[in-house]
Amino acid sequence: MFKYILLLFPLLISFLLKEKDQQEFTIRGYAQGTDYTVKYFARDSVVTKRSVDSILSVIDSSMSLYKPYSLINKFNESSEGFDLDSHFAEVMRKSFVVYKDTKGMFDVTVAPLVQAWGFGPKPIAKFPDSTEVKQLLNCIGMHNLSLKGNYLKKSKACIKIDLNGIAQGYSVDVVADYLKKKGIRSFVVEIGGELRIKGPKPDGSAMRIGIEGPAASANAEPVIRHVVNINNGAITTAGNYRKYLQKGKKKIAHLIDPKTGYPLDNALISVTVYAKDAVTADGYDSPLMAMSVHEALDFVASKKGMEAYIIYHKRDGSVADTLTKGFKKMIVGL
Known part of the structure; x- marks a missing residue:
C-alpha cells in the first residue's frame, strides 16, 4: 500500500500543477436576440468564439422565430406538420414533459397570443380585445400536437409554436456539453441571463x-x-x-x-x-x-x-x- 501511494504521488503533483497552470478565458458575443458570455478555465484557448457562434447559429436556424428561414417558421406555416431536426425534436420532447407536469401552464402553442400582445417578431398597432383573445384560444393547446420520431404533427392548421420559454436554456446546455467534450472541467455558460455552471x-x-x-x-x-x-x-x-x-x-x-x-x-x-x-x-x-x-x-x-x-x-x-x-x-x- 505504501509503495502504491508513493507511485501515485508524482501523478498527483503533476495533476495539481496542470490545474494551477490553467487560465481563465472569456468569450462574449450576441446570439438569439441577446448577449452571451462563456467563461472557462484551461491551459489553452481550446474553445473559440467562432465555435460557439457556429453552435448557436445552427440552433437559431432551427428554432428562432426571428429567422424567416428557420424550421420553426416552416412548421408554423405548414398545415399538418413538419420533420424536425435533432435540436428542435429534443426541445419538443422536453416541452411535452413540462406541459404535462404543469397541467398546461407551460404551452409552446402560445405563439398567436404572444404575437397578438406585442411580444412576437412583428409589431402590433393595438392590443387584442376579448373577442380576438377568445378566437385565438381556439388555436392554443399542446393537446393539438403529437411527436412521432422527429415528425411533429398538428391537428389544426392554425397551431403555431413559440419556443422562447425553453430553447434558450437548451442552447446553454448544448454549449456547456461542447465545453465538456473539449475536456473543460470549470466553466460558466450564460445566454440572456440563463446559466449553466461547472x-x-x-x-x-x-x-x-x-x-x-x-x-x-x-x-x-x-x-x-x-x-x-x-x-x-x-x-x-x-x-x-x-x-x-x-x-x-x-x-x-x-x-x-x-x-x-x-x-x-x-x-x-x-x-x-x-x-x-x-x-x-x-x-x-x-x-x-x-x-x-x-x-x-x-x-x-x-x-x-x-x-x-x-x-x-x-x-x-x-x-x-x-x-x-x-x-x-x-x-x-x-
Whole structure:
C-alpha cells in the first residue's frame, strides 16, 4: 500500500500543477436576440468564439422565430406538420414533459397570443380585445400536437409554436456539453441571463453567481439581491419587471397565460430556478410565475433536484421574497 501511494504521488503533483497552470478565458458575443458570455478555465484557448457562434447559429436556424428561414417558421406555416431536426425534436420532447407536469401552464402553442400582445417578431398597432383573445384560444393547446420520431404533427392548421420559454436554456446546455467534450472541467455558460455552471475553479473555490431582482424604485436598475455558490447545475430566471409593454398606467407582462389568453397579472415578480440542467430550469421558471407563492413553493418541493427563489408583491404592495431550503443553503451573501 505504501509503495502504491508513493507511485501515485508524482501523478498527483503533476495533476495539481496542470490545474494551477490553467487560465481563465472569456468569450462574449450576441446570439438569439441577446448577449452571451462563456467563461472557462484551461491551459489553452481550446474553445473559440467562432465555435460557439457556429453552435448557436445552427440552433437559431432551427428554432428562432426571428429567422424567416428557420424550421420553426416552416412548421408554423405548414398545415399538418413538419420533420424536425435533432435540436428542435429534443426541445419538443422536453416541452411535452413540462406541459404535462404543469397541467398546461407551460404551452409552446402560445405563439398567436404572444404575437397578438406585442411580444412576437412583428409589431402590433393595438392590443387584442376579448373577442380576438377568445378566437385565438381556439388555436392554443399542446393537446393539438403529437411527436412521432422527429415528425411533429398538428391537428389544426392554425397551431403555431413559440419556443422562447425553453430553447434558450437548451442552447446553454448544448454549449456547456461542447465545453465538456473539449475536456473543460470549470466553466460558466450564460445566454440572456440563463446559466449553466461547472466547477470548482482550478484553485478549488466555488463558482459565485449573482441573483438579480427588481430595484426598490421603478426607474432604478435591477440589483443583485444574493450571491450563490454553485459547482454544478443551472440557474434561470423568469420575471415581468424587465420585459413588458405599457397600456396607459398598466404594465403588460410578456408572460402569457395559455388558459386565459391574457398576460399574467398576479403577485409574482420573478422566479429563479436551480436545476441539474438549463433546459429544465428554463422550462419550469415561466409556468411557476403563473402560480401563487405557496403553489410555486409546493410544486418545486415535489421536484427532485429543483430549488427556487421567488420575489413577489405582498397584499400591501410591498416587495418580499422567499426561497426553498435548498436554495437558501447555496446563498453566501453579497
